Amino acid sequence: MFLIDCPYCGPRQQTEFHCHGEAHIARPKDPDAISDVEWADYLFNRSNTKGVFYERWVHNHGCRRWFNLARDTVSDRILAVYRMGEKPPRVKK
Amino acid sequence: MAKYSVFSLVRNALSYHENWQRAWRSPDPKPEYDILVIGGGGHGLATAHYLAKEHGINNVAVIEKGWLGGGNTARNTTIVRSNYLWDESAAIYEHSLKLWEGLSQDLNFNVMFSQRGVMNLAHNLHDWRELNRRVHAIRLNGVDSEILSAAQVKAEAPILNVSPDSRYPIIGASMQRRGGTARHDAVAWGYARAADQRGVDIIQNCEVTGFVINNGRVEGVETTRGPIKAKRVGVAVAGHSSVLADMAGFRMPVESNPLQALVSDPIKPVLDCVVMSSAVHVYISQSDRGEFVIGAGSDLHVSYSQRGSFEIIEGIMGALCELVPMVSRMKMMRQWGGVVDVTPDRSPIVGKTPVEGLFINCGWGTGGFKGTPGSGHAFAATLAAGEPNDMAGPFSLDRFRTGFLIDEAGAAAVAH
Numbered sequence: 001m002f003l004i005d006c007p008y009c010g011p012r013q014q015t016e017f018h019c020h021g022e023a024h025i026a027r028p029k030d031p032d033a034i035s036d037v038e039w040a041d042y043l044f045n046r047s048n049t050k051g052v053f054y055e056r057w058v059h060n061h062g063c064r065r066w067f068n069l070a071r072d073t074v075s076d077r078i079l080a081v082y083r084m085g086e087k088p089p090r091v092k093k
Numbered sequence: 094m095a096k097y098s099v100f101s102l103v104r105n106a107l108s109y110h111e112n113w114q115r116a117w118r119s120p121d122p123k124p125e126y127d128i129l130v131i132g133g134g135g136h137g138l139a140t141a142h143y144l145a146k147e148h149g150i151n152n153v154a155v156i157e158k159g160w161l162g163g164g165n166t167a168r169n170t171t172i173v174r175s176n177y178l179w180d181e182s183a184a185i186y187e188h189s190l191k192l193w194e195g196l197s198q199d200l201n202f203n204v205m206f207s208q209r210g211v212m213n214l215a216h217n218l219h220d221w222r223e224l225n226r227r228v229h230a231i232r233l234n235g236v237d238s239e240i241l242s243a244a245q246v247k248a249e250a251p252i253l254n255v256s257p258d259s260r261y262p263i264i265g266a267s268m269q270r271r272g273g274t275a276r277h278d279a280v281a282w283g284y285a286r287a288a289d290q291r292g293v294d295i296i297q298n299c300e301v302t303g304f305v306i307n308n309g310r311v312e313g314v315e316t317t318r319g320p321i322k323a324k325r326v327g328v329a330v331a332g333h334s335s336v337l338a339d340m341a342g343f344r345m346p347v348e349s350n351p352l353q354a355l356v357s358d359p360i361k362p363v364l365d366c367v368v369m370s371s372a373v374h375v376y377i378s379q380s381d382r383g384e385f386v387i388g389a390g391s392d393l394h395v396s397y398s399q400r401g402s403f404e405i406i407e408g409i410m411g412a413l414c415e416l417v418p419m420v421s422r423m424k425m426m427r428q429w430g431g432v433v434d435v436t437p438d439r440s441p442i443v444g445k446t447p448v449e450g451l452f453i454n455c456g457w458g459t460g461g462f463k464g465t466p467g468s469g470h471a472f473a474a475t476l477a478a479g480e481p482n483d484m485a486g487p488f489s490l491d492r493f494r495t496g497f498l499i500d501e502a503g504a505a506a507v508a509h
């Protein structure tokens with residue numbers, strides 16, 4: 001179980017949150033202008049990183065706000081918490 | 094290599110079982126092979142077996158970074174069934190089930206395949222309607238499947254709580270009688286031994302760390318035991334598929350999630366079929382040793398830690414105490430997790446990659462143990478020909494571009 005430090009509420013247990021996968025995937029500005037390969041890449045392909053991974057969480061049973069985590073997917077250690085719109089921090093394992 | 098039989102058992106008993114041969118060799122890697130299979134889980138080993146047996150290609154090596162059966166092969170709850178909704182899935186899983194039915198004989202290794210029946214419970218009207226639709230669709234595909242009433246469910250599995258005021262009332266169930274369980278390690282060992290017997294090199298403690306790719310064509314791999322050349326390479330590394338794809342320079346529609354299971358202390362036989370409930374994410378069967386083998390749902394976050402959240406265990410045990418009340422007085426002995434490779438449509442990927450000569454077999458996710466023989470069979474045919482066979486065809490990586498998804502996610506909502 002993770003202890004997640006919500007940027008708005010402070011540390012709460014994982015059951016209050018929901019993970020929404022990889023962060024910083026930008027929706028193509030003009031979907032009609034791109035190829036099927038590019039669209040499929042946006043829609044389905046994921047980095048699925050073994051190591052430092054940036055992901056979105058929402059504090060469902062709390063403030064209901066979204067934010068990002070940097071987490072090491074090998075140790076499951078949470079390395080940084082940052083708000084939506086902020087640049088992903090550089091972190092070390 | 095000696096054939097296992099009742100006679101070899103007696104012969105070896107006379108020498109106090111001290112002279113059994115090793116089941117497979119432990120060779121050093123050769124500099125070059127016709128085909129390399131990366132990943133010594135069930136799928137990789139089955140691929141090697143069928144390459145040698147069905148296609149006469151035995152200049153093959155299986156490269157495993159750890160030991161055989163250290164991955165999901167020997168971490169799963171061993172449920173085998175073929176009652177999938179879509180035609181493409183029905184074809185490959187039913188093919189697999191047919192191979193299971195003759196597997197112990199084929200491998201000369203007892204994989205303890207037990208067709209004790211797999212029951213899927215319906216807890217509400219929606220479940221019930223969906224289940225009925227599925228049973229009919231499955232039967233139209235020539236796969237056995239039947240509907241059980243609540244009373245029939247109770248007769249099949251008396252330990253279930255079918256009381257109408259239960260938190261998860263049981264309205265009925267579907268039953269695939271040809272489904273069941275098998276011994277997971279035996280599947281890895283049996284395939285390894287049979288492949289080795291036909292000349293396949295099984296190389297353990299050898300991690301693939303990179304690919305040698307020239308002009309878009311794979312020429313071999315880098316490993317912790319040196320470079321190995323190959324004409325064709327097949328990747329069957331389950332939860333590590335994205336890691337290997339990254340080494341080869343392409344991206345995958347796969348996420349690696351933790352999936353957990355646990356076993357209880359052993360008790361007398363009380364359950365002689367598999368019971369699954371997708372609504373509450375509980376899967377339970379009783380092993381030959383008497384332990385309940387219990388599977389849970391997966392976590393939603395990416396993790397390679399082989400550990401899931403406690404909340405999942407808590408959730409599943411709460412549901413189980415309601416479904417099978419006797420469990421509340423039992424102890425759970427062991428709990429563990431694996432890394433499962435989940436695709437957006439919950440169907441596997443078997444076929445070509447953007448790199449010429451490099452093929453991939455993954456995405457079996459939470460339910461690939463049952464697929465082991467069928468997957469190995471189809472992947473061997475694909476590697477032998479350099480083109481996907483009919484069974485593998487629909488499961489191409491390219492389907493995410495064309496949109497021809499095989500949406501078992503929406504159809505089944507069943508994890509295993």
Ligand SMILES: Cc1cc2nc3c(=O)[nH]c(=O)nc-3n(C[C@H](O)[C@H](O)[C@H](O)COP(=O)(O)OP(=O)(O)OC[C@H]3O[C@@H](n4cnc5c(N)ncnc54)[C@H](O)[C@@H]3O)c2cc1C
Binds near residue numbers: 161388
């Ligand atoms: C808890 C749990 C319960 C499950 N229950 C069921 C069930 O009831 N029924 C069912 O059908 N399925 C079930 N599954 C799913 C099933 O276990 C998997 O889909 C299937 O085992 C995956 O294929 P595999 O056996 O080849 O994988 P694995 O056994 O994981 O094999 C992959 C191998 O690749 C190796 N590898 C990785 N990276 C490298 C590298 N760089 N170099 C060399 N080797 C590498 C790994 O060490 C590993 O041995 C379950 C899974 C889990 C975790």
Ligand SMILES: [Zn+2]
Binds near residue numbers: 006010059063
């Ligand atoms: Zn919050």
